[in-house]
Amino acid sequence: MKNKILDFSTLDQSLLKKLDAYIDALEGDRQEQLIHVLHHAQKLFTYLPHNLQLYIAHALDLSGAHVNGVVTFYSFFNEEPVGKYTVSVCMGTACFVKGADKVLDRILKLTNTKKNVMSEDGLFTVKDVRCIGACGLAPVVTVNEKVYGNLKVKDVDAIIESCRGDEHVD
Amino acid sequence: MLIKDLKSLEKWKKSLPKKSDFRISVLVCAGTSCISSEADLIIAMLEGYIKEHNIAAEVNLVKTGCFGFCGQGPIIKIEPDDITYVKVKVDDVEEIFNEHLLNNNTVKRLLYKEPFESEATEDASGMQFYKKQLRVALRNCGEINPEIIGDYIVNDGYLALAKCLDEKTPAEVVEIVKNSGLRGRGGGGFSTGLKWQYTAAVKDDEKYIICNADEGDPGAFMDRSICEGDPHSIIESMAIAGYAIGAENGLIYIRAEYGLATERLRIAINQAREHGLLGKNLFGSDFSFDIEIKLGAGAFVCGEETALIRSMEGYRGEPDKKPPFPSESGYRGKPSSVNNVETFANIPAIILNGSEWFASLGTEKSNGTKVFALAGHVRNIGLVEVPMGTTLREIVYDIGGGHPEGKEIKAIQIGGPSGGVIVKEYFDTPVDYESLLEIGAMMGSGGLIVMDEDTDMVEVAKFYLDFTQDESCGKCTPCRIGTKRMYEILERLTNMEGEPKDLEKLEVLGNNIKHASLCGLGQTAPNPVLSTMHFFKEEYEAYAYRTKRTAYLIEPKKCIGCTKCARVCPVNCIEGKVREIHKIIESDCIACGACFTACPTNAILKP
Numbered sequence: 001m002k003n004k005i006l007d008f009s010t011l012d013q014s015l016l017k018k019l020d021a022y023i024d025a026l027e028g029d030r031q032e033q034l035i036h037v038l039h040h041a042q043k044l045f046t047y048l049p050h051n052l053q054l055y056i057a058h059a060l061d062l063s064g065a066h067v068n069g070v071v072t073f074y075s076f077f078n079e080e081p082v083g084k085y086t087v088s089v090c091m092g093t094a095c096f097v098k099g100a101d102k103v104l105d106r107i108l109k110l111t112n113t114k115k116n117v118m119s120e121d122g123l124f125t126v127k128d129v130r131c132i133g134a135c136g137l138a139p140v141v142t143v144n145e146k147v148y149g150n151l152k153v154k155d156v157d158a159i160i161e162s163c164r165g166d167e168h169v170d
Numbered sequence: 171m172l173i174k175d176l177k178s179l180e181k182w183k184k185s186l187p188k189k190s191d192f193r194i195s196v197l198v199c200a201g202t203s204c205i206s207s208e209a210d211l212i213i214a215m216l217e218g219y220i221k222e223h224n225i226a227a228e229v230n231l232v233k234t235g236c237f238g239f240c241g242q243g244p245i246i247k248i249e250p251d252d253i254t255y256v257k258v259k260v261d262d263v264e265e266i267f268n269e270h271l272l273n274n275n276t277v278k279r280l281l282y283k284e285p286f287e288s289e290a291t292e293d294a295s296g297m298q299f300y301k302k303q304l305r306v307a308l309r310n311c312g313e314i315n316p317e318i319i320g321d322y323i324v325n326d327g328y329l330a331l332a333k334c335l336d337e338k339t340p341a342e343v344v345e346i347v348k349n350s351g352l353r354g355r356g357g358g359g360f361s362t363g364l365k366w367q368y369t370a371a372v373k374d375d376e377k378y379i380i381c382n383a384d385e386g387d388p389g390a391f392m393d394r395s396i397c398e399g400d401p402h403s404i405i406e407s408m409a410i411a412g413y414a415i416g417a418e419n420g421l422i423y424i425r426a427e428y429g430l431a432t433e434r435l436r437i438a439i440n441q442a443r444e445h446g447l448l449g450k451n452l453f454g455s456d457f458s459f460d461i462e463i464k465l466g467a468g469a470f471v472c473g474e475e476t477a478l479i480r481s482m483e484g485y486r487g488e489p490d491k492k493p494p495f496p497s498e499s500g501y502r503g504k505p506s507s508v509n510n511v512e513t514f515a516n517i518p519a520i521i522l523n524g525s526e527w528f529a530s531l532g533t534e535k536s537n538g539t540k541v542f543a544l545a546g547h548v549r550n551i552g553l554v555e556v557p558m559g560t561t562l563r564e565i566v567y568d569i570g571g572g573h574p575e576g577k578e579i580k581a582i583q584i585g586g587p588s589g590g591v592i593v594k595e596y597f598d599t600p601v602d603y604e605s606l607l608e609i610g611a612m613m614g615s616g617g618l619i620v621m622d623e624d625t626d627m628v629e630v631a632k633f634y635l636d637f638t639q640d641e642s643c644g645k646c647t648p649c650r651i652g653t654k655r656m657y658e659i660l661e662r663l664t665n666m667e668g669e670p671k672d673l674e675k676l677e678v679l680g681n682n683i684k685h686a687s688l689c690g691l692g693q694t695a696p697n698p699v700l701s702t703m704h705f706f707k708e709e710y711e712a713y714a715y716r717t718k719r720t721a722y723l724i725e726p727k728k729c730i731g732c733t734k735c736a737r738v739c740p741v742n743c744i745e746g747k748v749r750e751i752h753k754i755i756e757s758d759c760i761a762c763g764a765c766f767t768a769c770p771t772n773a774i775l776k777p
């Protein structure tokens with residue numbers, strides 16, 4: 001088990017190079033910038049598997065436990081792979097009082113997933129997120145970068161279908 | 171242009187184009203909310219038309235921060251005509267351009283119509299939404315292009331900093347802020363001047379000014395709008411604060427989710443550096459100051475100042491015991507002053523207009539204004555800034571326009587997950603720190619959520635507790651385990667598996683958590699439950715005694731079998747043939763209310 005985690009060869013080597021370059025260019029106290037490094041790594045790799053966390057720990061001369069402690073503390077970081085479409089349902093208060101919980105339930109049902117777990121077909125990861133600042137459009141759902149506002153439960157079907165549809169076209 | 175002293179700043183200001191140099195200015199909001207409804211496309215189209223007609227010299231297109239009127243976005247404001255167009259669509263742009271920009275004719279159909287009035291409002295400043303507002307912290311939001319430093323300079327930008335460095339000692343700056351009566355807008359309400367005084371008093375060569383832009387309240391967007399709409403005011407204030415307390419380093423801690431705000435702050439910092447407004451020897455003085463941005467990563471507790479400091483140091487954001495306060499031992503163990511975004515946004519105005527001016531606004535002990543993010547079941551969702559002492563009723567009914575469908579408003583939640591509800595008997599309470607405390611509520615950071623008669627208060631309390639138990643950092647037991655147990659009890663209740671004893675347990679547990687937790691998160695987490703239990707006991711009892719109906723119900727006598735309800739039901743839980751009585755399968759009903767709205771004969775009963 002330990003060896004598997006220490007095996008960096010399963011990581012995309014060209015992305016690792018980019019990460020190295022980012023870390024090398026850091027100024028000042030590097031250990032202090034762990035959170036920025038993790039942000040960057042997640043941007044490159046889309047999620048932070050354990051061997052990547054260890055890799056970062058080595059690079060910054062930190063313990064693996066420290067890095068994992070930070071990764072698991074902050075909700076922004078994913079330890080699990082994410083689907084092609086990240087469907088984020090705003091669960092901010094404004095959206096909640098306008099029925100976002102029902103929208104979320106519907107989406108989970110349609111994608112046949114649990115929160116934060118990628119769907120089996122690799123298409124969807126459904127998350128609940130805090131206010132994304134579009135309260136004027138509550139309830140709000142984002143699919144990757146695209147924002148859908150003023151949603152009714154029944155509008156959800158079309159959104160999920162259109163993602164699936166795009167898939168067939170590709 | 172490199173700014174070396176007050177004179178060169180004034181010279182630069184004179185050389186910059188002003189709105190009055192143009193025949194007409196078109197201001198388009200490019201805040202997060204408006205951009206999500208294609209404001210960026212609208213701006214690009216206007217740009218294209220202006221170029222095509224070669225009228226860039228007379229038409230001034232400004233991509234601004236948030237106007238506050240988010241529920242009606244995207245919004246276009248036209249000056250000096252004082253016209254605001256609302257809910258502008260991409261298809262409307264050509265007409266606005268041809269009619270208004272070329273021929274000076276107002277496009278009447280895009281004006282805002284006040285509720286219950288047939289005529290649209292022509293002048294924007296006459297709109298109910300703006301009439302009772304007073305913009306101090308938001309003075310530049312929606313007025314200038316946040317990505318152009320010149321726009322800020324024209325509105326007296328960096329003049330306050332220049333004056334402090336030129337004419338005032340650090341102690342005098344602290345004195346002005348103290349006398350203004352400004353209190354922290356991040357929730358605590360502590361005197362900003364005093365905080366600066368304490369930090370200034372600690373002797374150390376290395377000190378820090380920290381801007382708290384974590385904005386954890388999950389229904390609030392005041393700080394974000396300021397960072398997006400007027401980033402230079404934050405930078406200028408931080409430099410002023412640095413001068414006042416003797417710090418050469420500034421740090422902005424901002425949520426990772428706030429991409430646009432972070433980007434705008436980055437641009438502004440770079441521009442300030444280019445012009446010598448950040449860096450070495452500002453305005454020819456021996457004061458140097460620079461700012462770095464630190465990203466958060468989605469943890470509510472990191473808004474708490476000691477946790478925020480831990481997070482900036484690259485650790486899990488767990489709070490520390492106070493004292494020592496950050497003013498003695500903060501970032502890297504050095505004296506630090508943590509101030510909120512909105513607090514900072516007030517500073518330049520205070521320096522330029524004087525502490526007496528600021529102290530004259532608001533009430534006796536709560537000076538100045540407060541920005542609120544108004545949301546929920548209210549017509550005008552958006553950002554409002556009012557003098558302290560304005561009543562909740564004025565905010566929700568006059569500015570907010572009341573309920574969009576005229577339903578009764580049952581309660582207002584203030585202070586986010588740390589706050590409580592205010593019921594309609596108290597809607598005439600003036601909004602200031604003391605009056606809110608008197609009725610058992612708190613100011614918080616500025617989230618105001620309006621809830622109508624259909625809102626289930628137990629569900630609302632459960633929502634907030636789900637948030638806090640999820641965000642509890644886990645360091646102290648009362649908060650980590652206590653909030654979880656409270657949440658479980660609420661879940662039991664709403665699943666109709668609870669019992670009357672649970673209510674007592676909730677109350678005891680809630681009070682214990684309040685008194686035994688380490689930081690503000692745990693100390694306030696039970697508030698939403700305790701406060702809704704106090705005011706809406708009967709709703710809790712309906713769950714505890716299992717008398718609450720959770721599904722919608724069709725009254726057989728009134729049902730005409732039109733099938734409308736069955737057709738709109740998103741989960742297909744309504745059975746019945748045409749012209750026969752329909753029935754809702756209770757166990758499948760998600761209580762979305764779609765059938766209720768669709769029914770032509772009012773045959774459907776709410777739970």
Ligand SMILES: Cc1cc2nc3c(=O)[nH]c(=O)nc-3n(C[C@H](O)[C@H](O)[C@H](O)COP(=O)(O)O)c2cc1C
Binds near residue numbers: 357358382514
């Ligand atoms: C759980 C918790 C969350 C907080 N979140 C924020 C926040 O998001 N933004 C903020 O400015 N202050 C927040 N605070 C208050 C800060 O600890 C601190 O008092 C504030 O940043 C000081 O700035 P001010 O004096 O200008 O208000 C929070 C406090 C607690 C206990």
Ligand code: FES
Binds near residue numbers: 096132133136389
């Ligand atoms: S609460 Fe959903 S966008 Fe603000």
